[in-house]
Amino acid sequence: MEGRFEAAEDGMINVLVTGGAGYIGSHCCKELRSKGYVPIVLDNLVYGHRENVKWGEFLQGDIGNQSDLRICFNKYEIHAVMHFAAFAYVGESMHDPIKYYKNNVANTIGLLHAMVANGVKYFIFSSSCATYGNPIKIPMDENHPKNPINPYGKTKHMIEEMLKDYDQAYGMKFTSLRYFNAAGADPDGEIGEDHNPETHLIPLALEAASNEKNPFYVFGTDYPTPDGTAIRDYVHVTDLADAHVRALEYLLGGGENGALNLGTGRGNSVNEVITAIARLTGKRVPARDDARRLGDPPVLVADAARAAKILKWHPQHSDLTDIIMTAWRWHSFRHS
Secondary structure, X not given: OOOOOEOOHHHOOEEEEEOOOOHHHHHHHHHHHHOOOEEEEXXXXXXXXXXXXXXXXXXXXXXXOHHHHHHHHHHEOOOEEEEOOOOOOHXXXXXXXXXXXXXXXXXXXXXXXXXXXXXXXXXXXXXEHHHOEOOOOOOEOXXXXXXXXXXXXXXXXXHHHHHHHHHHHHOOEEEEEEEOEEEOOOOOOOOOOOOOOOOOHXXXXXXXXXXXXXXXXXXXXXXXXXXXXXXXXXXXXXXXXXXXHHHHHHHHOOOOOEEEEEOOOOOEEHHHHHHHHHHHHOOOOOEEEEOOOOXXXXXXXXXXXXXXXXXXXXXXXXXXXXXXXXXXXXXXXXXX
């Protein structure tokens, strides 16, 4: 087999990052590189951006295409996989579930098949708090019942269950990271949040603040919360990247398979975020009330004690002020 693969630089570990040109995937690539790993990005660029790939190799391809996967696994000696390649629009999943089951589930099966065929056993899965559905208790720990209320959450839950079977049959070692609301941008300003279409609260509110011709819509003002707007647990994308690398190192060190929440244990309402953005940027956010979106729970807040215990993970950038200011610097840079 020697000579068939491009080995990692200086004996470092090659990590295949599917969807590594996207928002969270690109931040994880930067963190991997800073810790001495070599990211190998496989992305079809449907939602990702080629300019986000700055810290490793890039192959344009689709995990749903076995030929693309063969090229990747034949060219590089892959030691582990971080899997971000998925569609992630909750509302879209309600209206077009076929798209989500095909891409998020069927294509992931193809990726896992390629891993088994090539003897790659370490898998870090980008999961979601959407696996829980409507909360029975707050904060939500990993033992909270799984009852996803939208196809997006169902696809993530299905893959988590599949991984248990892959472990039993093939010795797959995995960590499923259920994160809550990813937010913010790289503190160094090198990469940030750039979705098309954009559906996340903070970049939409920042856009409205910088251009009042684009109002910000508050989807739901009648939730059973103190101010009537939905509450979410916002966690900085750099903290998420740190957790992914810690999870990889935990598995490589012989750690047990399982799922971990990634969040802060604090919730902020939509109105609280809008108020903070106006205070920190000095700009008004022109907000308009609108109906609730289908599939949105009123409150989602994490209990991330298990990640703190197992991974020694403690968010360093997830104060709401840090999240907003890094996102604002990135937004201002992009529009300068």
